[in-house]
Amino acid sequence: MTEADLSIIIPAKNGASYLPTMFGSLLRQGDIWERSQVIFVNDGSTDDTPRVLDEFAEKFPRFDVITNPEAGGLANARNQGLEAAIGEHVAFLDGDDWLAPDHLPTLLEAAHRLDVDFIRCDHTTVEGAKRSFKRAPMAVRNRALDPRVGILPAHDSTMVDYPYAWAGLFHRRLLEQGILDFPADFMTAEDRSWIWRLHLRAASFAVVDSPGILYRRGLVGSLTQILDERQLDFIRAFSQVFHLIRDEAEPERWWPKAIRNWLAILDHQITRFGSSPASLRMKLRRGAGIVSSQIPSELLIREFSQQKPSRQLNVCSYLGASSSYITEMVK
Template identity: 30%
Template structure:
């Protein structure tokens, strides 16, 4: 078979992280003879070379190339490109790993859309990754119609023929931002770029030992010299005007303004902080016209203006003011409606522990501001003017993988008077809907734990916060019951530690509340058993009841139906059960992978006279326990009998 994908992995002293990377590459769903893995060892000084050679000896699809240390990842990637046989090449770092179907899905999507570059959805494990880019699939993306420029890491799949035709390769040597230069040129020269947003293809990992090369401290002069090379690429392939300004804005926003804000800036050593500021000022003045900074959101525009005017002390003072900004999210209601979870909440910005307020109307503060106080006034007025476009997002984030998915939401924006009326609060009220059957880009949410996050982009602040703490009505934390929807058990619950909202898909047992079922929730008429369970059931579905002998240990399984209202109905095989006490468990999703039986807090004692519902015997003598609870139930509830034929 021709090789479809060549995976290129530059390696230098990766430590234990290589094991996770290798495992993800070997378990790809793409058939083994349709892809190859090329490890380019860049002069590792640990046990890595021998480990890679052993791996290649065991797996025919793995090749290893040993090189003298080049100082950075550019040359090893180029060596891998030249040695590759695949129709596409995929760049992976040894710290990171792939989703199990990443190569198959990305290759298929690239071929289907005749793409030179395929960008797969990325999840950050302790690292920030683009969010908006992966809101949806994009079969034909460009730097004009999609935020491609937000994703400049090298972890893309690129057509080998495109690389050969253009001669595109990574800059080599000990340097920074080689991926920015490569990826930017690829975006601008490709006939088509597609974005796969409905499956997490790449997991970008922050190492616990701080060993990620891209996160190490850098020399500002060298860093911004390399950044200018990326700007050179933009100038080479675009004309002066709005598109070039929009692309330049990415580097101004991410690589410059964000480095001068809040604690990130203030926590730097003073001499390094000043050197960083001077280099940023030089690039802003040298390369960016007025059209680059003007469309920035208010806070970023303030910082960019102060940097352009070399006002270092004001940048420090503004960063100190910004440290007081936070997001507050208040959950209001969580309820099931016809198998869909509706989550209502409010969100607003805070400052120094209280609600942030803004000017109610009038006035046009001077621009550019002459001091930080005026900058704050201008910022408030501009934020109010943009408030009609603010939209809070609700995201489901898988706890195990950090993969996150947008959920649809409706929003109402409220301007709430504050104090004497000259100031207002900007409050966002939203109701999001989470359909477990479609929550993951149209697919069902997988088994596991999912945290609920709220993301707000307002005034130039992008803040994320878990939805919590739980609302308190009286002394409880109300949460809807578990739902049996789409062949899965989905439990909304408030976490113990932070009282924030989470979903347990397919794993919950004790939290389901089945232990609250009482004898009054159980009825037997003729041979028909009915149990009212504390569950949300939008449509009738199959269930399975297992009856296990308290003394014999033998079991019988009885098919049943779970109906709206949580009513479980089943017909008991009385003749087979007479003469025993039967412990009860229920499977709410029979036939589903990993389906489990949940214990119910009662047993059925069946003899010639009828059926008696008793509390489930505790460990110890089942006979004594059954006799004891039977006497108690006789006195409290009387007998439940059936007519014998």
């Protein structure tokens, strides 16, 4: 028997202006806090974060703070939170986001009723005054499922295309099995191999309707808005995905989806890095070639041939050992 029903892990750096909204939303989650733990990871903040934490600490029965003198990144901060978690279930929340009332009780009720390894839910993006509802790509709801049904079909958006760590709830047994932690030292794309590992190695999951998470996008200073070498972590992330697939008993089932993911994201990143310094573009090309060479060449060529012409032209010279043959295909 664990000491708490829920541990919620909240990493943040310099988020003081957003934290009152986030903590206020936690206080509107009903009567769960007597059996729940808040873990806040202050990841190198230099703003008023400590003052805000002092203000809200007394409002929660179990409020633990981990302070990093320097920022170690979201993946490492979440892993620190996991090490400190005492709950039967674990949730993640970013410091600049917030929850609709009764969101956590809804997820906990579903977790107790369905007894699955993890639960996923929808969310709403917030960009200034604009809000957009984003549905988790799974039609079957409120039912225990094999997580592998969330991977295919290869040509559709599926649950591995919905990697957001904060969009769900996770049973402690995943942590004990070594499935729930994030890849160390990743500054971006930390959830890409994480979501594949969950869907390949966990025993059960469910998607449920819930009041929702409000996810801020487009914030000044966010890593998603900064183009530098940290954004190249997506290359290492896919290398990890490909290693996971090679270790599977039937890798041929999962390669098409993973390759399509890789080609789509590589296409996006090549365009995104188009105006970056030549040294950064060279690192992207070199890294993409190395990782593409991990894919069985016949499968890479087959999936490449099914891509739209604009994508083929954009990525063809980034595909490692297969690049020469593929370049001839698109001439």
